[in-house]
Amino acid sequence: MILELAENGGESMTGTLARSLGGGGGIGGGEELLCPPTNFAMVDRGIYRSGFPNSDNLGFLDALNLRSIIYLCPEPYPEVNAEFVKSRGIRLFQFGIEGSKESFVTIPKDTIMEALRVLLDIRNHPVLIHCKRGKHRTGCLVGCFRKLQNWCLSSVFEEYLRFAAAKARVSDLRFIEMFDVSCMMQCVLGIIYRYHGCGSQARRISYRDIS
Amino acid sequence: MILELAENGGESMTGTLARSLGGGGGIGGGEELLCPPTNFAMVDRGIYRSGFPNSDNLGFLDALNLRSIIYLCPEPYPEVNAEFVKSRGIRLFQFGIEGSKESFVTIPKDTIMEALRVLLDIRNHPVLIHCKRGKHRTGCLVGCFRKLQNWCLSSVFEEYLRFAAAKARVSDLRFIEMFDVSCMMQCVLGIIYRYHGCGSQARRISYRDIS
Numbered sequence: 001m002i003l004e005l006a007e008n009g010g011e012s013m014t015g016t017l018a019r020s021l022g023g024g025g026g027i028g029g030g031e032e033l034l035c036p037p038t039n040f041a042m043v044d045r046g047i048y049r050s051g052f053p054n055s056d057n058l059g060f061l062d063a064l065n066l067r068s069i070i071y072l073c074p075e076p077y078p079e080v081n082a083e084f085v086k087s088r089g090i091r092l093f094q095f096g097i098e099g100s101k102e103s104f105v106t107i108p109k110d111t112i113m114e115a116l117r118v119l120l121d122i123r124n125h126p127v128l129i130h131c132k133r134g135k136h137r138t139g140c141l142v143g144c145f146r147k148l149q150n151w152c153l154s155s156v157f158e159e160y161l162r163f164a165a166a167k168a169r170v171s172d173l174r175f176i177e178m179f180d181v182s183c184m185m186q187c188v189l190g191i192i193y194r195y196h197g198c199g200s201q202a203r204r205i206s207y208r209d210i211s
Numbered sequence: 212m213i214l215e216l217a218e219n220g221g222e223s224m225t226g227t228l229a230r231s232l233g234g235g236g237g238i239g240g241g242e243e244l245l246c247p248p249t250n251f252a253m254v255d256r257g258i259y260r261s262g263f264p265n266s267d268n269l270g271f272l273d274a275l276n277l278r279s280i281i282y283l284c285p286e287p288y289p290e291v292n293a294e295f296v297k298s299r300g301i302r303l304f305q306f307g308i309e310g311s312k313e314s315f316v317t318i319p320k321d322t323i324m325e326a327l328r329v330l331l332d333i334r335n336h337p338v339l340i341h342c343k344r345g346k347h348r349t350g351c352l353v354g355c356f357r358k359l360q361n362w363c364l365s366s367v368f369e370e371y372l373r374f375a376a377a378k379a380r381v382s383d384l385r386f387i388e389m390f391d392v393s394c395m396m397q398c399v400l401g402i403i404y405r406y407h408g409c410g411s412q413a414r415r416i417s418y419r420d421i422s
Contacts, residue, residue, distance in 0.1 A: 033363040040366070041373075042253040152244040155251070162252075162373055 034060040039134030039163055043142055044149075046125030049163075051134035055080050061128065066090050068124040070115055072097050072137040093118045097137050107140045107175045115141055116148070117187050135164040136172055143176035148184060153177060245271040250345030250374055254353055255360075257336030260374075262345035266291050272339065277301050279335040281326055283308050283348040304329045308348050318351045318386045326352050327359070328398050346375040347383055354387035359395060364388060 037050035037057040052073075053061055061084070069085060071077065074096030077085070085092050095115045097107060118124055119141070131137035139160045146156040156176060161168050248261035248268040263284075264272055272295070280296060282288065285307030288296070296303050306326045308318060329335055330352070342348035350371045357367040367387060372379050 034361050034366075035363045036366045038369065039373075041370075042255060044253060045256060150245050152246045155245075155247045158249065159252075162250075162376075165373075165376070 032059060034063060036060045037130065037134070039138075041163075043129070043145070046122065046127065047119065047145075048126065048128045049134055049138050049142055050128060050130045051138075052130060052132050053081065053128075058084050062088070064126055064128065066126050066128055068093060068118070068127045070095065070118055070127060070129045070141070072115065072129070072131040072141065074098060091124065093124075097131070099132055099137065106171050107137065109175075109179065112141055112144055112179070113183060113187075116144060116184060119145060120148075120184075120188060133167075135167050136169060139164055140172050140175055143172075144179045144181070147176065147179060147181050148188070243270060245274060247271045248341065248345070250349075252374075254340070254356070257333065257338065258330065258356075259337065259339045260345055260349050260353055261339060261341045262349075263341060263343050264292065264339075269295050273299070275337055275339065277337050277339055279304060279329070279338045281306065281329055281338060281340045281352070283326065283340070283342040283352065285309060302335065304335075308342070310343055310348065317382050318348065320386075320390065323352055323355055323390070324394060324398075327355060327395060330356060331359070331395075331399060344378070346378050347380060350375055351383050351386055354383075355390045355392070358387065358390060358392050359399070 035056045037053040037060070040048065040050040040060075043049050048064060048066075050057075058080075066088070068091040071092060071094045073094075076082075077092065077094070082092075084090075093115070095111050097111055115129075119127060119129065129138050129141055143156050143160050146159065147153075153176075157173055160173065160176065164172070246267045248264040248271070251259065251261040251271075254260050259275060259277075261268075269291075277299070279302040282303060282305045284305075287293075288303065288305070293303075295301075304326070306322050308322055326340075330338060330340065340349050340352055354367050354371050357370065358364075364387075368384055371384065371387065375383070
């Protein structure tokens with residue numbers, strides 16, 4: 001049984017279903033199961049989050065057809081991960097935010113802004129955001145992204161807590177609350193202008209009197 | 212400042228960002244904040260999950276441009292929700308699974324299969340799955356969907372537990388584990404055949420010798 005599927009964008013359930021049918025893992029048996037990294041989830045179309053992917057997770061990541069990875073730790077990428085991104089032509093954006101067990105250590109705002117710039121640029125999608133456990137650094141970045149999406153703070157916090165669970169930090173919640181999305185204004189407008197010029201067949205932006 | 216965005220498919224972060232810029236909620240101030248339903252998350256492209264949406268959440272649901280809702284409770288839809296889906300032309304698929312506090316009460320397999328058939332059909336996307344709290348009934352349906360996607364069981368369980376947290380039920384985990392995805396084989400193939408005939412410009416499926 002051979003089944004092929006091609007589509008724009010890469011990521012979707014149908015691709016995986018087709019693979020299941022083709023190889024038979026889920027339905028026919030035999031194909032290796034896909035193991036997402038710990039704390040994996042879809043944030044939005046073309047945006048994923050997780051904890052640190054290990055060698056068991058590379059088959060799953062492969063299925064996402066990632067164009068880039070936002071890596072939020074200062075440590076160098078392990079050889080197996082570095083080899084994976086190189087072989088797949090995935091662009092690695094590293095923003096070295098120190099992990100800390102101290103709840104009073106806050107996340108650096110400028111670094112989060114830089115990471116947001118990469119995250120918002122759809123030319124980098126599909127993109128995976130990850131740190132070590134996918135709780136604190138990743139949670140802060142996603143929290144700021146949700147504020148840009150105009151989510152109410154209680155929903156932003158609910159999502160943060162779902163991933164951080166017992167490891168939640170008040171300092172992270174405070175950082176997200178205090179993050180002023182207006183500082184991203186120029187960046188977002190810049191992306192929309194570029195986007196408009198992209199000529200994507202799937203989307204169209206028109207704007208009047210942006211001031 | 213007026214900003215318009217149109218795209219195929221409806222759901223994406225860019226739409227929300229554009230609204231934020233246009234109305235100014237996130238960045239300029241003024242527009243009403245978006246409140247996702249409790250336990251809201253994106254499952255896959257065009258598939259969302261949540262707890263029961265109340266009237267505060269309808270603005271957010273509106274932004275998702277839903278084509279359908281899979282509602283997993285036996286109770287009639289409240290008037291405000293019924294009015295919302297009617298006015299937006301959203302198709303409501305109701306599968307009445309009894310909610311129970313008893314951990315030995317298992318989920319009906321046939322009903323989950325029926326719901327999966329609706330869920331897998333991309334003509335129903337974007338689709339929101341919800342029950343009351345977005346933990347048990349929704350968690351079981353999403354768990355079976357992940358098995359169809361060929362996820363390893365530990366990752367399926369991790370996701371279930373992220374939403375159910377302290378309310379997790381062993382009977383749900385057992386149901387997901389025992390759910391035999393091969394029973395969905397005909398359904399998935401049927402969908403792929405229909406899909407192939409759809410002529411979607413975004414995707415293409417070719418197949419040889421499916422036996």
